[in-house]
Amino acid sequence: MAINITMPALSPTMEEGTLAKWLVKPGDTISSGDVIAEIETDKATMEVEAVDEGTIAKILVDAGTEGVKVNSVIAVLAEEGEDPDEVEAPKDAGGSLKKEESSKKEEAAQTKAPEQEDKPAPKSEKPESDSAKKSVSSELGSTPMKLADVGDGGDRIKASPLARRLAKLRGIDLSNLKGSGPKGRIVKKDVESAKAGQAAASTAAGAPASPDGLILPQVLDDRVYAPDTYELKPLDGMRKTVAKRLTQSFMQVPHFPLNVDIKLDKLLAARAGINEAAPEGVKISVNDMLIKASALALIAEPDCNASFTDKGIAYHKSAHISVAVAIDGGLITPVIFNAEKKGLATIAAEMKDLASRARERKLKPQEYSGGTFSISNLGMFGIKSFGSIINQPEGIILSVGAGEKRPVVNEKNEIVPATVMTVTLSCDHRVIGGAEGARWLQAFKRYVESPESMLL
Numbered sequence: 001m002a003i004n005i006t007m008p009a010l011s012p013t014m015e016e017g018t019l020a021k022w023l024v025k026p027g028d029t030i031s032s033g034d035v036i037a038e039i040e041t042d043k044a045t046m047e048v049e050a051v052d053e054g055t056i057a058k059i060l061v062d063a064g065t066e067g068v069k070v071n072s073v074i075a076v077l078a079e080e081g082e083d084p085d086e087v088e089a090p091k092d093a094g095g096s097l098k099k100e101e102s103s104k105k106e107e108a109a110q111t112k113a114p115e116q117e118d119k120p121a122p123k124s125e126k127p128e129s130d131s132a133k134k135s136v137s138s139e140l141g142s143t144p145m146k147l148a149d150v151g152d153g154g155d156r157i158k159a160s161p162l163a164r165r166l167a168k169l170r171g172i173d174l175s176n177l178k179g180s181g182p183k184g185r186i187v188k189k190d191v192e193s194a195k196a197g198q199a200a201a202s203t204a205a206g207a208p209a210s211p212d213g214l215i216l217p218q219v220l221d222d223r224v225y226a227p228d229t230y231e232l233k234p235l236d237g238m239r240k241t242v243a244k245r246l247t248q249s250f251m252q253v254p255h256f257p258l259n260v261d262i263k264l265d266k267l268l269a270a271r272a273g274i275n276e277a278a279p280e281g282v283k284i285s286v287n288d289m290l291i292k293a294s295a296l297a298l299i300a301e302p303d304c305n306a307s308f309t310d311k312g313i314a315y316h317k318s319a320h321i322s323v324a325v326a327i328d329g330g331l332i333t334p335v336i337f338n339a340e341k342k343g344l345a346t347i348a349a350e351m352k353d354l355a356s357r358a359r360e361r362k363l364k365p366q367e368y369s370g371g372t373f374s375i376s377n378l379g380m381f382g383i384k385s386f387g388s389i390i391n392q393p394e395g396i397i398l399s400v401g402a403g404e405k406r407p408v409v410n411e412k413n414e415i416v417p418a419t420v421m422t423v424t425l426s427c428d429h430r431v432i433g434g435a436e437g438a439r440w441l442q443a444f445k446r447y448v449e450s451p452e453s454m455l456l
Helices: 101-110 130-140 161-170 188-192 201-205 237-252 267-278 286-300 344-359 434-449 451-455
Strands: 003-006 015-024 033-038 047-051 055-059 065-069 073-078 255-263 306-309 312-315 320-325 325-327 330-332 373-377 395-402 404-409 417-427
Touching: 003 434, 047 101, 073 306, 161 188, 161 312, 237 330, 267 286, 267 434, 267 451, 286 320, 286 344, 286 451, 320 344, 325 344, 325 395, 395 434, 417 434, 434 451
Parallel strands: 320 373, 373 395
Antiparallel strands: 003 073, 015 033, 015 065, 033 047, 055 073, 255 417, 306 312, 325 330, 395 417, 404 417
8 A cells, every 4th residue: 555755844833844855756665764855944954764665656746845734745655566656646745736726726716607796695605615715824824814895886896705805915905906807807816916006005004914913024015115126035934934933022022121241351361271271173162151151040040941831930950052043044043952061162062063054954953942041142243232032932032242342440449441241131021020130140240250150
């Protein structure tokens, strides 16, 4: 009996991905554990191994296909003794109909019986085909939006239900469109090809809200940006995910910032001494020492090593430090697990490896999830101070500014130069109060200004 090869879920939050490359072809014999394909998720490109053995009978999803749903059938495997040529593809191959085929079926369903289009549908008649509903829900979300107004009586605009939904989403004024359907009916493609001046006045005023409560991106309006004045680059999976998660965090998490100035002179001197004494190939960065100091501060102030969850506040037993790494097309936060127990050389080696593979999009999901605290350092760009958006489900994130020479007053009330950096702690007020956050910063400052205390 033929075996279906399905799109794997490569992370807990993965819903779809891009089938980047096939490493096998029909007729190839494979064994369990063989690498058969490469899948692009929102964060990384990962290899997919075969679970069963047999002969590749059919490949149902071409390389380069985007938006392939998890658990949809992407290929069929013939078992031993089975003729690959006689294997039939399952009806739900690829997870759903292709967009082009789906659109044609939607329009066919909506333009059928045009002579009855102006008559209200009987109560027992469904206003849309199932395929149209699927297409609409894929763009509008799981909760249907209201239809665009088409007026009534002699001024009524002839438009298909799908066209009205898309017009509502995109802020398109149907009265300015010319329909290409039967008897001039406005159909989906007419809304999609709407030109300058055809958007409703409300479009430029703001973006509509999506069913899940997020604000949808601004609709491109040719009255604001002429088509020849910009180059449009479609969003990739990472950009979409980053935009969604950070919007959710900023809207749903009550952030508040705390900032403090920290003297770096002793830490810089300690770093220089450590690197001078370190074996060849070991080089400790300031960021490595800040990771260690953050982890120790979390253990010293365990109330801050916490996450807000649907079942209560989760207080974590170890400090897992997520470190923001800028990569082409977005950012990713690889995690140094149990950082409080690791030496600086170990942290430096792990961070170098994780950052390198992050830029190549080769990290595994378990390497960039599961953090309890985040640190983002823009000091190398000369940024003096900034505030970061919390990386849910973590409760706090530390923003590190540049170390710079500043005049400070010493214990003798003398003004002397010192290397000082400003850090900002963004806290989830549902989990961490101002006093708890302040105590964490005091502990962090103590470790940074007296780096020898990290050895105790």
